[in-house]
Amino acid sequence: MTNAVYHDTVLFADRVSRVFQMPAGPVVAVRDLTLTITQGEHAAIRGPSGCGKSTLLHMLGCVDTPTSGRLLFDGHDVTTLGDRARSLLRLRQIGFVFQRFFLLPMLTAAENVELPQAEAGVPKAERARRTFELLDYVGLAPRAGHRPSQLSGGEMQRVAIARALANRPRLLLADEPTGELDQTTGEQVAALLDRVNADGTALVIVTHDPALAGRARRILTMRDGRIEHEATQ
Amino acid sequence: MKRRTFLLALSTTLIVAFSSAQTPEPPSILVSRQLAETEGLAEGDVVRLALDAAGAGARPFRIAGVYEPTPDPMRLGTVPREVRMHLPDLLALTSDDDAPTGAEHVARINIALADPANARAFARSVNGRAPGVFARRAAATGSASTFVVLERFHLAIAVVTIVAATVFLLALTIMLVDERRETVGVLRLIGLPAPRILLQVLLEGLLIASAGALFGLALAWVSEGLINRFFQWRYNTALIFVQVTPRVAALCVAIAVPLGASATLAASWALMRRGALRLARR
Numbered sequence: 001m002t003n004a005v006y007h008d009t010v011l012f013a014d015r016v017s018r019v020f021q022m023p024a025g026p027v028v029a030v031r032d033l034t035l036t037i038t039q040g041e042h043a044a045i046r047g048p049s050g051c052g053k054s055t056l057l058h059m060l061g062c063v064d065t066p067t068s069g070r071l072l073f074d075g076h077d078v079t080t081l082g083d084r085a086r087s088l089l090r091l092r093q094i095g096f097v098f099q100r101f102f103l104l105p106m107l108t109a110a111e112n113v114e115l116p117q118a119e120a121g122v123p124k125a126e127r128a129r130r131t132f133e134l135l136d137y138v139g140l141a142p143r144a145g146h147r148p149s150q151l152s153g154g155e156m157q158r159v160a161i162a163r164a165l166a167n168r169p170r171l172l173l174a175d176e177p178t179g180e181l182d183q184t185t186g187e188q189v190a191a192l193l194d195r196v197n198a199d200g201t202a203l204v205i206v207t208h209d210p211a212l213a214g215r216a217r218r219i220l221t222m223r224d225g226r227i228e229h230e231a232t233q
Numbered sequence: 234m235k236r237r238t239f240l241l242a243l244s245t246t247l248i249v250a251f252s253s254a255q256t257p258e259p260p261s262i263l264v265s266r267q268l269a270e271t272e273g274l275a276e277g278d279v280v281r282l283a284l285d286a287a288g289a290g291a292r293p294f295r296i297a298g299v300y301e302p303t304p305d306p307m308r309l310g311t312v313p314r315e316v317r318m319h320l321p322d323l324l325a326l327t328s329d330d331d332a333p334t335g336a337e338h339v340a341r342i343n344i345a346l347a348d349p350a351n352a353r354a355f356a357r358s359v360n361g362r363a364p365g366v367f368a369r370r371a372a373a374t375g376s377a378s379t380f381v382v383l384e385r386f387h388l389a390i391a392v393v394t395i396v397a398a399t400v401f402l403l404a405l406t407i408m409l410v411d412e413r414r415e416t417v418g419v420l421r422l423i424g425l426p427a428p429r430i431l432l433q434v435l436l437e438g439l440l441i442a443s444a445g446a447l448f449g450l451a452l453a454w455v456s457e458g459l460i461n462r463f464f465q466w467r468y469n470t471a472l473i474f475v476q477v478t479p480r481v482a483a484l485c486v487a488i489a490v491p492l493g494a495s496a497t498l499a500a501s502w503a504l505m506r507r508g509a510l511r512l513a514r515r
């Protein structure tokens with residue numbers, strides 16, 4: 001049913017909620033939220049701290065499971081999938097970018113980008129070619145052999161973006177991708193994300209930064225676990 | 234040629250042999266290595282043995298060889314300064330005119346057979362032929378009960394050591410694995426399934442445990458040599474104090490490797506279930 005209606009829908013969150021059971025009582029982080037992400041979409045999620053942006057992003061990225069509601073990826077219900085299937089979905093279809101980069105410190109930039117491909121079973125030669133291509137894409141080909149500790153924050157984030165794109169995901173999720181960067185570097189990363197989206201990957205960015213949010217075609221404003229306002233530009 | 238007189242100490246073990254035809258040469262004796270060392274004796278030396286300290290009635294003997302006494306853990310600390318001689322020489326030395334066959338009684342003699350498997354048949358045969366003589370096969374370990382107690386003591390120490398080491402190991406691996414919480418979280422976020430990461434961790438744990446076991450064995454082998462050498466020097470004996478046998482080595486590996494691997498696995502398990510989200514939520 002949903003398949004037919006949203007044929008270009010990548011992700012459909014159907015009245016999803018996330019409740020954390022805490023000793024002091026339940027915390028409702030996301031409340032009955034419905035959201036559709038279509039192919040090639042560029043969306044930004046804004047809202048005050050604690051309104052549930054990250055929690056929503058984790059559910060969209062299949063890292064966390066809604067306590068109620070359904071989440072359809074490509075028309076398939078992923079809320080009922082086991083850990084292995086969800087892991088593989090993340091590996092092949094979803095890319096993540098975080099505020100704190102989360103690169104593996106013992107691996108070089110190239111190895112960080114190569115890792116998800118190796119896990120996805122990409123042959124070695126193709127992996128090497130794709131890794132170079134990606135590092136070149138983010139402007140870091142000359143730094144391929146450097147470890148994260150030898151890179152600046154902006155460079156680390158660009159490596160993280162290259163890693164997130166390694167298996168050509170349909171959806172890229174970014175949680176405060178410029179949060180730890182100065183303005184100029186942040187703008188470089190924002191421009192890179194624009195380019196990723198222009199090249200066809202659906203992009204959902206959670207951010208407090210109005211400039212970064214302003215680059216998106218669709219801006220969602222959250223409050224208390226709900227989408228309070230939505231604007232398209 | 235050295236000539237010395239000293240008191241003959243009768244050894245508890247007496248090798249019985251019958252000397253060949255008498256020669257004008259002094260009869261031959263064997264001296265223990267320890268005696269040879271303390272008295273500065275060598276093969277070919279002629280010594281004089283007497284029954285009393287004053288040296289009365291001393292007789293000459295030629296040292297035909299120096300032997301290493303069979304080490305006896307029950308007599309650790311008493312250095313065996315012994316002489317072995319042919320029985321007729323012993324009788325000649327100890328007899329007095331009233332009792333030409335000697336006043337010494339030999340209550341027991343040990344007989345070493347060329348083939349120890351014949352011991353039972355030999356004993357039966359001796360018992361049948363020589364009334365009044367009781368022959369039996371000697372137990373393999375003379376004072377077995379002492380060693381059973383020692384063995385249990387060793388086992389107790391081993392168990393305590395292993396339990397303590399396991400607790401220590403587990404604490405250490407928990408710390409190590411916790412240090413890699415972020416790495417595991419990143420791998421989970423990228424989309425590596427938990428079993429895949431666990432397998433990796435297990436392989437790593439196995440590798441480290443094997444390396445640890447090998448290191449432990451190497452250490453044991455080195456200290457085996459050192460400990461033996463030290464105590465052999467300290468007690469002037471050829472007794473082997475520590476021995477890492479292949480069985481002991483195999484047992485160590487068989488305990489250490491699975492223990493180390495499962496410690497790693499146990500430490501990673503809880504982390505694996507929560508790693509990704511805890512990391513993402515920070």
Ligand SMILES: Nc1ncnc2c1ncn2[C@@H]1O[C@H](COP(=O)(O)OP(=O)(O)OP(=O)(O)O)[C@@H](O)[C@H]1O
Nearest residue numbers: 020027028029048049050051052053054055056514
């Ligand atoms: N693991 C958790 N356990 C309990 N409560 C949680 C957990 N994760 C989030 N929450 C709660 O859910 C609510 C939403 O949190 P979330 O991290 O999604 O907010 P956010 O919009 O991303 O905030 P920020 O802009 O500060 O990152 C908060 O009240 C938070 O305390």
Ligand SMILES: [Mg+2]
Nearest residue numbers: 053054055175
């Ligand atoms: Mg957040």
